[in-house]
Amino acid sequence: MNEDVLEVAYLPPPILPSPQFPDSYESYRGQGTPLIIDNGATTLRFGFCTSGSPKSGPNIISKYKDRKTNKPLVLFGDAIDTEPGARNQAKTPWEGDILLNFDALENALDYAFIQLGIDTPNVDHPVMMAERLSSNLHSRALTSELMFELYTVPSLVYCVDSIMSFYHNNKPHGQFTADGLVISFNTASTSVIPILNGRGILSNAKRIPWGSSQVTEYLLRLIQLKYPTFPTRVTSSQANWMLQNFCEFSSDYPTLLRSLSNPVTLSRSGKIIQFPFSQSPVDEKTEEEQARLAERRKEQGKRLQEMAAKARIEKLEAKEKDLREMLELRDRKAQIDELEYSDMLHAEGFENDGALDFAIKKLEASLKKSKKKDGDEEPVSLTVMSVPDTHTLHQDEPANFPLVDVPDTELDEDQLKEKRKQKLLKAGWEARMKVRSEKQREKEEREADERREAEGRERDPAAWAAGLRKNQEAIINRIKDRARRKAALSDRKSAAAQARMKKIASLANDERVPKKRRKGNGDDMFGANDADWAIYRKINTAEQSSDEEEELQQLQMIEQKLLSHDPTFTIEDTHAYISTKRSALISAFKPVYDEGDPAVGKTRIHLNTERWRVCETWFSPSMAGVDSAGIGEVVQNILAAFSVAERARLAQAVFLTGGPSQLPGLAAKMESTLRPILSPEDPLRIVKALDPSTDSWRGMAGFAQTDEFARVGVTKAEYDEWGGERIKKWWGGNWNMAAQVPVWTQLGCSLDTK
Template sequence: MTTNEPNVTALPLADQPTAKFPDSYDHYRGSKTPIIIDNGSTTLRFGFSTTPTPHCGPNVITKYKDRRTNRPVLLFGDAVELENNSRSQAKTPWEGDVLLNADALECSLDYAFLRLGIDTESVDHPVFMTERICSPLHSRALTSELLFEQYTVPNVAYCLDAMMSFYWNNRPLQESQQDGLVFSFNSASTSIIPVLGRKGILSHAKRIPWGAMQSADYLLKLVQLKYPTFSTRITTNHANWMYRTFCEFSDDYLAKLRRLKDPLEMQLAGRIVQFPYTATVEVEKTEEELARLAEKRKEQGRKLQEISARVRGEKLLQKENDLAYLTALREERATLGKREWTTKLQSEGFDTDAILDDSIKKLEQALNKARKKEIDGGGGEENVEPPSFPLLDTPDEELDEEQLKEKRKQRLAKAGYEARIRARKEKEREREERAAEEKKEEEERTRDLSGWSQKLRSEHEAAVLKIKDRNRRKAALSDRKSAVAQARMKSIASLANEEKVGRKKRKAGGDDMFGANDDDWAIYRKINIAAPSSDEEDDMAQLQTLEAKLLEHDPSFSTEHTYAAQITKRSALISAFRPSYEEGDTEGRNRVHLNVERWRVPETYFQPSIAGVDSAGLAEVAQMVLAAFSEAEKARLVKNVMVTGGPAQIPGLLPRLHASLRPLLAPEMELNVTAAADPSLDAWHGMAHFANMTDYTKIVVTKAEYDEYGGERVKKWWGGNWNAAV
């Protein structure tokens, strides 16, 4: 995936592993050329000591059962990225800084020897291998047992990768001049090793439990916290790539944070990672398709109209049948006796004649209304004739009991009819007034658009200010120490006092008159936080009306000026920290913005407490290391400070390390901070160079020594873990 936008980097897709054929073994067959293996936590580097460059690959294996073939599968290195099932089962030979997984180590060695083309039953080559500083003896015993018993190698030697990198970069110097302070940046830790006369003083070496792996995990947590609902799952590999690509050290971290308080600075310092996404493609329809869809909708509308007409006809027929039946029932009243009629009436569900007459009347009205609607085609307003109320003009003396009841009903019906007429006239009057106001406003807008706009903007600003004041008061009520909250408590106390007085008055025969005045109820708005104000909805309606008018007629008033945009818009600093994208912007919602994290994560090397690690930083540890030496030795050490290891390639490390070490030294003491020529491969090159020298044979452990002393057999030398008397 590519992007043409500046400052946007697309997340690289995982490369499919290519077939890697074994090298030709003909040149090395029977040559006893040492095999150099830099057994890193994340990368395995291996090759013969005479080759210019080693083979490199991820030091990870996976074992799982293929669901399609139901067979066990073993993958190593790049092949682990084949599918998710294999990645979930991946593991390395290392657990932090300790070599524990013998199966993974055996798979790594198998891959290395097969890749080098070794086709014999045993590996008839010396093996020169790295190990961690201060590694436990059982880790070395595990490796030695595997090499001697499984592969029957003739001899094995172990070294520290930091020492071999220092040796490779300082080999032109005399041995007595090879002094320095080595900062070894590894995957799971960072070590500081003082070197005097090419010999590592491991008794004064220090290590902090922080490396590239912890930094990548910390960056992943920061990104997950920043984007809790990110559409794509961000993995550790993604975080590791972002850490190596975008992070850098700062000379002064606090000063950098102060500069980033400026939204413009933060925006310029940000880096955008574009994650893959699937864009929604809207297919444009042709005119023929649009015409066909319109005809289809018309056909559906006609079918619905036919169904509605059929239903109305069925209901109309049902009502006519019911009316004919009830009319015939009422005509039977003249032919039946009173008792028979009462029995007949009750059997039909009517208690009195009035109820029957009222049902017939309602049915006639409904039938007339339905017929009218059927004639008009279901549209238009019905011209209802004014109802008549004949009994209202007749005196009560001339009416019997049933007619008096009917007269009361007609009086209520007349009152309701007159109320509806008044409401209709009131609505017409309001409509006319509204039309007149709109006409007047339109004339004013036509005559002076800027003045009209300024007037509405002032009203809009006043309405927004009123709503903000109300919201500010609600927020202040949540703080019990605020003046508004204290005033509320005083109001509650006053009400309680009045309540007591009211009870005494009631006992004495007095009346509680609270609520007789409408102003009494305003007190509840002051003491009830959750209850909305009675005019709050009116203010919002007025605000929306003003905004609609301004958006329609004022070109300088956009959606960004509306109250909704103001309350949803965050501060400029937060917007620069994490820009927000609209709901339909799929590309923007699949982006990760890195700004403060670019310097915060590397700063953990100097301040591990930022990430919650109880450890001293590199500057403090370096101060403790240098404190163990005399001033003369300290001057020799700091004159050649070298950083090595893959994480040492993070930009800005050398200036930051120099700025951290300079205050710890005397002003006249010379300080030089340099990086290895190739922090990732210099250790392997140093091992290959030393393995071709005659001194290499003095540090190896042979098969005979292994058989006699066991896998924990060690030899002290300047590049190993045991370079002092044991």
């Protein structure tokens, strides 16, 4: 892997939280300054509305018992990391996008009030609290009960966080009358809210059940699938760090994927994340030791080559011996009667003459192929049947065996010996003639096939090329099937691996062995003939069979013909090129480190296609298995409910807020998504929040300092009279001002129409 192309990023070390001390409360005592609380799913932001910036902390609580003092502790935010084991018992007030854990919310509010220095029994400050679009009414009622009953706040106002972020970025000097389409990327959801004349049209607002937490988990699953044997555990917080620092949107995702099909482009687009690892000890050797080791490896390699050559020779000699025995068995047919010859065939494991001839032919072909690999082109029968005697015939000498047809009763002892030699020579000569005739016949058939193929190519080139392409595709598919089978057999839990074990078990229990495959002691000689090796190849995936070699040779021949005669068939269409490109693409997708310390390569994560894939899920949640519309489809449905003039007003300020809105490429992605669904004359302007982490709190703080703030809050007296379901209509809350219909119309609730 070339590390000069890509820069290696290291995981940030864990930072222990610094101690935080409560602020002074004296300047706010008895002033009734509004208190702003942005109860986010990941971060709690709080502070007085006159403060320049809010105080904040991770919105997470852990009730933990100290082992030393055996006293229960309540840890909030970053303090959880100071105690080992506290993280396992942590929980947040939110379950997804719903506020459910009110004991955690109570602890979080206690922490906020303590940090603000409030030391009075009651919180004598009006409170403005943010909530999600279309928040659960029951959760809101319990929150109101907590604020009024436990903390005795004088008044309470709820607002939609994304609307207040839009309010802050438009900075009204008087009445708020801005228009726009607010797209808020939250932790567990994404909401789209149209705003006209400073009023949220919540009857047309939509919420997608897909947020940054789901995207983070999706990225984590992709990493786990890509690196199933990663030595360390990748946490959700680490995946979130990768999402914020390395992931981005693509304005044209399909085009990007096509460009990443090039291994060079894919390699250059990656990001390397180095996880902590332990450096393996380096064993430094002198030059003499290295030379000695190299010489030893060379000798070992030479010894292995000699052993392999010896094994090949022994195997070849064994095959030649088997062939001689089979030929002698066939020659004895003329010397004995038919019944005795049949018994001999069955004793040797052959059913009839045809089975014997087939075995001889197959063994001769195997010997010829083995010798051809070793560089020996000499015909098999000549070497096998030669007899070291002065009467040995040359291949081209005529056949002359005068004693073969003479009866044994007319010959003396020397002539009988000579007759036996001539019979062997005759058998060898006949075998040579048979091989020669078969070669001539194969040559004629091959020439006839070539002539027919040439005639078909000249008559219809398109059909000829289509037929060869079909054969090429069939062979490639068989090669792929074998590769998939080998991959399946590597998994011991797969069906193929279990079937393989069943075959092995059945072979081990099989006692029906022919006599030829038994020694004198009755041992099983499984593997003594070629039929056993067909079974062996099914259970052994490491050895390549002769069928695979023949198919590869046939594939090369077909592709060579297509390259020579088909102008549409190029090198890029060959199996070798496709395999090489695929291997290069896999290597670029997940590089393998062969040099240096292996611990370094094993603790690295390469992000390439995942960088854009996880962000694309906001526009296509179905990629992650979520049955929901994407942002583009939701915006299109929302704009369809407005008139042409209103659509133009909404499109001129598409406001993006929330943490993920700062990811690179989002503005261009929104431009390419929304432009096709708008009229050509409609203006389109994409606006990002100045600071999405605090804009909502700052918008709430700015509104709390206006005269309108006092009119939209529910007072303690109204709560005592009407209960926690009390709702007041106003432009920043979960109440539709235009249609006069609440977002939760299915729930019975009291309405303040004042």
